[in-house]
Amino acid sequence: AQSVTQLDSQVPVFEEAPVELRCNYSSSVSVYLFWYVQYPNQGLQLLLKYLSGSTLVKGINGFEAEFNKSQTSFHLRKPSVHISDTAEYFCAVSGPGGFKTIFGAGTRLFVKA
Amino acid sequence: KAGVTQTPRYLIKTRGQQVTLSCSPISGHRSVSWYQQTPGQGLQFLFEYFSETQRNKGNFPGRFSGRQFSNSRSEMNVSTLELGDSALYLCASSLGDSFYEQYFGPGTRLTVT
Numbered sequence: 001a002q003s004v005t006q007l008d009s010q011v012p013v014f015e016e017a018p019v020e021l022r023c024n025y026s027s028s029v030s031v032y033l034f035w036y037v038q039y040p041n042q043g044l045q046l047l048l049k050y051l052s053g054s055t056l057v058k059g060i061n062g063f064e065a066e067f068n069k070s071q072t073s074f075h076l077r078k079p080s081v082h083i084s085d086t087a088e089y090f091c092a093v094s095g096p097g098g099f100k101t102i103f104g105a106g107t108r109l110f111v112k113a
Numbered sequence: 114k115a116g117v118t119q120t121p122r123y124l125i126k127t128r129g130q131q132v133t134l135s136c137s138p139i140s141g142h143r144s145v146s147w148y149q150q151t152p153g154q155g156l157q158f159l160f161e162y163f164s165e166t167q168r169n170k171g172n173f174p175g176r177f178s179g180r181q182f183s184n185s186r187s188e189m190n191v192s193t194l195e196l197g198d199s200a201l202y203l204c205a206s207s208l209g210d211s212f213y214e215q216y217f218g219p220g221t222r223l224t225v226t
């Protein structure tokens with residue numbers, strides 16, 4: 001069975017500081033990995049995805065993530081955050097052949113001025 | 114291209130009633146998934162429909178059901194509502210291939226009193 005663990009429920013950070021949101025997954029088969037962002041009162045928006053190939057994936061809004069197969073991790077990073085990045089971030093895993101998408105519990109990023 | 118739309122956006126029902134939520138996917142998308150989002154349980158997968166057939170199902174009681182029409186629009190129904198069904202219900206559409214990159218609607222906020 002697949003599962004996703006987001007290691008931090010809340011991450012407070014000052015504006016223009018770097019941030020890393022941690023995600024670990026478990027799966028017995030090949031997976032596809034995703035990060036989504038949810039702003040208040042909105043649905044989820046895809047930030048980036050890892051399907052195959054380069055382990056460093058770049059997404060929208062200056063975010064990037066690195067797939068580490070040996071550590072089964074897919075941490076999300078941004079070198080300099082803005083107030084507007086305040087939102088909830090979800091790591092997700094899915095696989096081929098009909099696997100459903102499993103979401104982590106979410107990490108609430110709070111950017112302070 | 115228009116995004117995923119969900120109607121209604123807000124709904125208040127009383128215990129014991131039933132409710133139907135609607136989701137219109139992005140044009141050309143054949144897969145529609147439904148999720149329940151609550152503060153305590155996070156994002157939980159309800160079910161996924163592809164070409165009018167339920168392809169995947171989460172661990173929800175039979176009171177939760179859905180269907181998909183030939184134009185890919187989907188509805189989900191909850192019968193005999195309970196207080197615990199109060200949640201944000203999110204619909205997501207995708208092309209339906211093995212990548213399962215999903216595009217989310219804004220959600221329907223259901224309050225059961």
